[in-house]
Amino acid sequence: MYLVQIKPSIFAKITKLNKFNKVDIFKLENKILSYVDKIIDSNSFERIIGSNHYIYILKNGNYKLDLFKVIKPVQFIKPKKEDKKLNEKIITFDIETYDRVDEHGITIKYVYNITWFDGINSNSYYLSDFNNQSELISKAISDLTKPKYHSHMIYVHNFANFDCIFILKELANHGIMDPIIHKGRIVTVALTYSNKTDSRSYTIHFRDSYQLLLSSLKKLAINFKGKNS
Numbered sequence: 054m055y056l057v058q059i060k061p062s063i064f065a066k067i068t069k070l071n072k073f074n075k076v077d078i079f080k081l082e083n084k085i086l087s088y089v090d091k092i093i094d095s096n097s098f099e100r101i102i103g104s105n106h107y108i109y110i111l112k113n114g115n116y117k118l119d120l121f122k123v124i125k126p127v128q129f130i131k132p133k134k135e136d137k138k139l140n141e142k143i144i145t146f147d148i149e150t151y152d153r154v155d156e157h158g159i160t161i162k163y164v165y166n167i168t169w170f171d172g173i174n175s176n177s178y179y180l181s182d183f184n185n186q187s188e189l190i191s192k193a194i195s196d197l198t199k200p201k202y203h204s205h206m207i208y209v210h211n212f213a214n215f216d217c218i219f220i221l222k223e224l225a226n227h228g229i230m231d232p233i234i235h236k237g238r239i240v241t242v243a244l245t246y247s248n249k250t251d252s253r254s255y256t257i258h259f260r261d262s263y264q265l266l267l268s269s270l271k272k273l274a275i276n277f278k279g280k281n282s
Contacts, residue, residue, distance in 0.1 A: 059078070062081055063085075088101060097110045107120070198244070212262070217259075224242065
C-alpha cells in the first residue's frame with residue numbers, strides 16, 4: 054500500500070492487488086473518490102470508476118485516453134400479469150403485396166391492398182384508388198386513429214417479420230410510436246395519437262397474430278371453419 058500526497062489536504066491511498074491497483078482519494082479524513090486501475094499490457098491500462106471504463110494507451114511517453122465506455126444494466130421484458138377479463142376490443146389488419154422487378158433487376162414488393170375488420174365493419178383500400186402505396190397505407194391507418202378505437206388491439210398476421218416494414222413509417226406520421234423489440238423482432242407497437250376535436254390522447258396497439266397462432270391465414274380459416282376466399 055502507498056500513500057501519495059496530491060495537495061496539502063488531499064492524498065491517494067494506492068493498494069496493489071496483482072494486476073489491479075485500487076485507488077482511494079481522501080480529502081482530510083473523508084473519502085471523495087474510489088477507482089480501480091487494471092493493467093492490460095505494458096502500454097495500456099483500464100481505469101474503472103463506477104460503471105465508467107476508460108482505456109489509456111502510452112503515446113510519446115504519456116498515457117492518453119483511447120476509449121471510453123459505460124456499462125449499463127439491461128432491462129429485460131417483464132412478464133405481464135394475466136388479464137382474466139375478456140378483451141373484445143380487437144381489430145384484424147391484413148396487407149396484400151405484389152412483386153415488381155425494377156430497372157436494376159431487383160425484386161421489390163409493393164402494397165396493393167389493405168383490409169381491416171373491427172368485428173362489425175370491414176374497410177378495404179386498393180392501390181388503384183390512390184396515387185401511390187404511401188397514400189394507401191396512410192389512409193388505412195388514419196381511419197384507425199379514431200377515439201372509438203382507443204385501447205384496441207390490432208392483430209396483423211406476420212407483423213414482426215414482414216408487414217411492419219410497410220407501415221412503421223406511416224405509423225410515425227400519425228402519432229408517437231412505442232415499440233417493444235425482442236431479439237431483433239418487433240413484439241408490439243403502441244401508437245399514441247390525439248384527436249383534432251379535443252385535447253385527449255388515445256392509444257392503439259399493433260401486435261403479431263402469428264406469434265399467437267403459428268399457422269398461415271389459409272390454414273387458420275380452415276381450422277376455425279371460417280370463410281376462405
